[in-house]
Amino acid sequence: MNGLVLEGGGLRGMFTAGVLDAFDEAGLKFDGIIGVSAGALFGINYKSHQRGRAMRYNIAMRKEPRYMGLRALMKTGNIVSPHFSYHVLPFEIDVFDKDAFEADPTDFWMVCTDVLTGEPVYHKMSEFNHHEMEWCRATASMPAVSTPVEVDGMTLLDGGMVDAIPLKKFQEMGYDRNIVILTQPRDYFKKKMKITWLIKLLCRKFPMVGKCMARRHIMYNEELRYIAEEEKKGGTIIIAPERPLRIGRTELSEKKIRRVHQMGYEAGKKFLSTPHTKDFV
DSSP states (O other), X not given: OEEEEEOOOXXXXXXXXXXXXHHHHHTOOOSEEEEEXXXXXXXXXXXXXXXXXXXXXXXXXXXXXXXXXXXXXXXXXXXXXXXXXXXXXXXXXXXXXXXXXXXXXXXXXXEEEETTTTEEEEEEOOSOSHHHHHHHHHHTOOTTSSOOEEETTEEXXXXXXXXXXXXXXXXXXXXXXXXXXXXXXXTOOOOOOTTHHHHHHHTTTSHHHHHHHHTHHHHHHHHHHHXXXXXXXXXXXXXXXXXXXXXXXXXXXXXXXXXXXXXXXXXXXXXXXXXXXXXXX
8 A cells, every 4th residue: 555654843844745735736646644743734735635725824824823933822822822723724714625635535644642651642534623623733732832632532742752754653554655755854863852851841740741752862763764774675765855944843934934845846746757656646
């Protein structure tokens, strides 16, 4: 089965959105998609065939205080406003195409972190409704700047803490030919966070969050090595920026959003010019 694995990274995910827009234009089809954090939030637009939507609403909302930023954090305790961003924007402002999403046969998965156990949670999203948007909120809720999300009896945060590039999990689920879209260049190597102590302090009610963040660089670099090894074996294709994207996780600069999206679009078009494309059409 053909799979698509989407890393997170906040607004670095505009690179992913650009690649996916190029893919959608070409009619590439996948049996399954798995996204982490922003990879999931932007990836759902691929299943609903809404090219340009991720870039469009992020540009439109860049000056909206209810959307994302310090004012949202001070008012709601979340860097991304929970109600406005997940329950107003996709239902009333830039409306998500529920019917197209649910009609498309592609299986869509997302990764969250159970903050009580420190283990990954893999959720299949088959419908689009308010309940499923809580799962979307959970996968993208960054620790220390987001409150944990209570959904289906679990307490969840960003999946990138424990499985940032879930290729191995997707392979275990039966997806043997995969495209992995990264939001960092191939030579990127994650260093240990200097503010782990602060995250532990801010998340002291959930000690497993601090433990996960303390070893996140180890997990991430191990996954980078794994996907590189899998690419050499065949069956895995990596698409990554050729240089650092230079956009912050929550940086709503129209110029940067458009630039990063264009970089992704060009990377997608470049892939489409290779013989590998035939495996996904």
